[in-house]
Amino acid sequence: MAAVTHAVEDYLKVIWKLSHRGREDERVPVGDIAAHLRVSAPSVTGMVQKLQGMGLVQYARYDGVRLSAKGRKIALEIVRHHRLWELYLHTRLGVPLDRVDLEAERLEHVLSDDMEELLSRALGDPTHDPHGDPIPTKAGAMGTVRGDPLPSLALDTSAVVTHVSDRQADKLRYLVTLGLVPGARVVLLHRAPFGGPLTLRVGRKRCAIDPDLAALVRVSEEAPAKPRRTPPRSR
Amino acid sequence: MAAVTHAVEDYLKVIWKLSHRGREDERVPVGDIAAHLRVSAPSVTGMVQKLQGMGLVQYARYDGVRLSAKGRKIALEIVRHHRLWELYLHTRLGVPLDRVDLEAERLEHVLSDDMEELLSRALGDPTHDPHGDPIPTKAGAMGTVRGDPLPSLALDTSAVVTHVSDRQADKLRYLVTLGLVPGARVVLLHRAPFGGPLTLRVGRKRCAIDPDLAALVRVSEEAPAKPRRTPPRSR
DNA sequence: AGTCTGCTTTAGGGTAGCCTAAATGTCAAG
DNA sequence: CTTGACATTTAGGCTACCCTAAAGCAGACT
Secondary structure (H helix, E strand, C coil), X not given: CCCCCHHHHHHHHHHHHHCCCCCCCCCECHHHHHHHHCCCHHHHHHHHHHHXXXXXXXXXXXXXXXXXXXXXXXXXXXXXXXXXXXXXXXHHCCCCCCXXXXXXXXXXXXXXXXXXXXXXXXXXXXCECCCCCECCCCCCCCXXXXXXXXXXXXXXXXXXXXXXXXXXXXXXXXXXXXXXXXXXXXXXXXXXCCCCCEEEEECCEEEEECHHHHCCEEEECCCCCCCCCCCCCCC | CCCCCHHHHHHHHHHHHHCCCCCCCCCECHHHHHHHHCCCHHHHHHHHHHHHHCCCEEECCCXXXXXXXXXXXXXHHHHHHHHHHHHHHHHHCCCCCCCHHHHHHHHCCCCCHHHHHHHHHHCCCCXXXXXXXXXXXXXXXXXXXXXXXXXXXXXXXXXXXXXXXXXXXXXXXXXXXXXXXCCCEEEEEEECCCCCCEEEEECCEEEEECHHHXXXXXXXCCCCCCCCCCCXXXX
């Protein structure tokens, strides 16, 4: 059988991601894959046919793609690698939250089983990455995203950020500048009417934020297991 | 100009390594490159012609290859990446000395400039990798291998291992089992005549070793700056 | 000089993964 | 039920890198 190349891993990961957008496991349109991988649609068709030949996806012309069990296993392995590296980069090297994804994108393909084990252990066998996304176990079990959307938090209640979506890099970058990162303490001070901005206290600072943006942030009233943030040693 | 792909980086690194075998900067035969990359000779000829087109090597038919300044710069960058990763893997993740090379071989191609900076800093801007090989600076300056060949050590003199060659994986593996790794204390107890085995004390243990093998180890009588060996956190 | 041996190069192919242009299927609106 | 808009697939090509087989060159030995 053909080899699992970097490209194959990328395709499987994207298919996995896109099939989880709604509640249910969806068939993923070829065009969406193309858009996310920044590749032409014909390239996707070709690769997807190859993946089917390898038994990694089910695919019917004009009807989208779905991961097979085998394909999902590989996808989750890559996601695990990705999130372990993200956590390492953030907590051990001090890479800012809005840049870990880009770096992990390349490191995820380079992690042997032995190393994965050692990396996980060195990080304390973590369950969540620095954005608060769950890290699949080696067996392929996924935890959940903790917390509730920030806009639904009760007024004047202290909470801790548990998750920041990394889907849109530009928005993540902005949220980071506001200090809305996992572990931060937040209080919702005011909710303007007609879907207007929310006024927050984040740590010691105050800010106003659009509820759509705030929806990318999840918070929990109980103090959660906060991701470790050992700063890297400086010289 | 064509891109610096992983393959290009591999070729440049091997050419750099092979041109440093003797004292002087040598022209490297195509066949040697082929053997070290485990690739056919025609493949090397083709790639080397391409590298010349990119201005990274000088090359004349039937007369071997030499790095240009531009080529050497890239080669040293890769060597720097490789050795930084080796040090990280060994000291932070606890990867055994005889396995770091293999892992670093793939990681070396995946390290952005920003990350390189952060990784180096997190490791304390080290000058030598865990085998005792010097790590080139970002500017391309190379330190030296410290110490003298173990067989030339005076009898009954305490010394510290400063370098273990990683050229031959199988021999390195054996040296590691003997405890002959950088930082180890060694005393040469006896030298058998006619090029016979050396009797050593390594730490608390005693062992006999062929002088050819021992020549892969370098030692220094002064206590050198020993590579840090923070063990990884266990669960 | 001739010739043999062993590198090295040329010739000719193959695979993986990407592309554009053109053909084809789907779906919804008229 | 036809047609137009749009998604998708087929067709045909390109680049990077690798291979084997055959030709070509160089240095040693006679």
